[in-house]
Amino acid sequence: MPHRKSLGLIWRRLPQRYRLMGTKCTTCGTHFFPPRQWCPTCRRKGKIVEHRMKGKGLVYSYTVVRVPQQGFAMESPYVLAIIELNEGPKLTAQICDISPEEVEIGMPVKAVFRKISEDGNTGIIHYAYKFLPDVKA
């Protein structure tokens, strides 16, 4: 059963998924990615503006997914990680171009633009960020 998604569902997240467009609360200075519309600390006193993340960070935790979800069979096994961006927020993404045993917590990584999955054989191809090992700062 293909798990078909509408175009709107995909298009509306392109700025975030293609360019790491997040948000920032100018009241307290906290960055948000994935973006938040409300600052959980400042609430109504917060002022949220768009802020593009630079795409550099460290591996916070990781796993090697060996039983993939639908649409990811071609990638399996793949390294899935929580990345802590230099701006502060954390996100979930794959680390690519690396063998699983080379990944470690605290490893520097940088964002790249990659194919994520396919919505069945004839559906939309999803693109977004993955991360590559980066040179040590």
Add this chain to the structure above:
Amino acid sequence: MERVAIVGIGQTKFGEHWKLSLRDLMAEAGGKAVGDAGIAGKEIQAIYGGTMSTGRMIGQEHIGALIADSMGLNPIPSTRVENACASGGTALREAYLAVSGGHYDLVVAGGVEKMTDVYTEQASLALGGAADQEWEVFFGATFPALYALIATMHMHKYGTTEEQLARVAVKNHHNGSLNPLAQFPFEVTIEKVMASPKVSDPLKLLDCSPITDGAAAVILASERTAKKICDNPIWINGSAQASDTLALHDRKDLCTLNASVVAGREAIAQSGLKLNEIDLAEIHDCFTIAEICAVEDLGFVKKGEGGKAMETGMFDLNSEISVNPSGGLKACGHPVGATGIKQAVEAVEQLRGDAGKRQVKGAKTALTHNVGGSGATCVVHIFSKIARGDS
């Protein structure tokens, strides 16, 4: 607030029920609970039914109405409650609130999931609905992967080992082997867990709870009604629920499920008990690492010491505190929406002294802990043979 007791319990066998539909499972569990309470059924005033994903699993929504209909209880109000894997615990809490608030004297809290009518891949996709679709699942996260991210961090930070994770499965399978309603009533060894296929490192197949069909139901009564119709009521002396960020990556500390910390603390405070007075706990072990985090979050051991505590046997049946005497989600099975109610059924059976070979000796108090997703919802209940405020 009215004091509330459980006066009837019912549960189906957990497993792969090829011959039973969702409707059949609910009718069986509900019928057993009504029979156990010794009532006709028509006295029941409302129903709260927990289920996570019937739409994705069998195409059926509107489960509240289906429960009332299949149990022949129209026209009483009947409501579906959904909080992912904590749907059952949340249904129990909604029923508790309705009775303790004085709105009803006799209500049913039920839980059900029919998961084997779809292929495993479809069931996994439906379960993925408990995670963040836009920011986790889209990028390739599966449920085992999310708990594996917690496990990796726990091992890194506290030196927890894969053998200590395996120890949770060994303990829960031992308990499950004594439970006639368990899906997997057999023992496993550490070696067998360690040699099982890797799912998402460091988690292996036998670190994971299974896909299960099943239903459970409990009947809640106000103090006045309980004392009239029941000679062995088990009291709900604490009921608390908390939330956290939907996505795991937004947590300050991956190894702490803050919703568990908050709900556990509040439920214990309501009960007037101290944590060391709890005799048994049914804990949400959807993965072995989840049980290790939970015994820490609830305060049974300090953060980081859960793995070692498993090794010492602190949580084995009839040791310091018996954790998951039913076999837990791991061995008893995890029909998602039914799990939170099954935990209450186990607590009541244990406190009545009716748990057979897996009886926790002299059990007077029990705690149940039901988690949704990777920890975005947690519901904790405290049960006792003695009503809150009595001694």
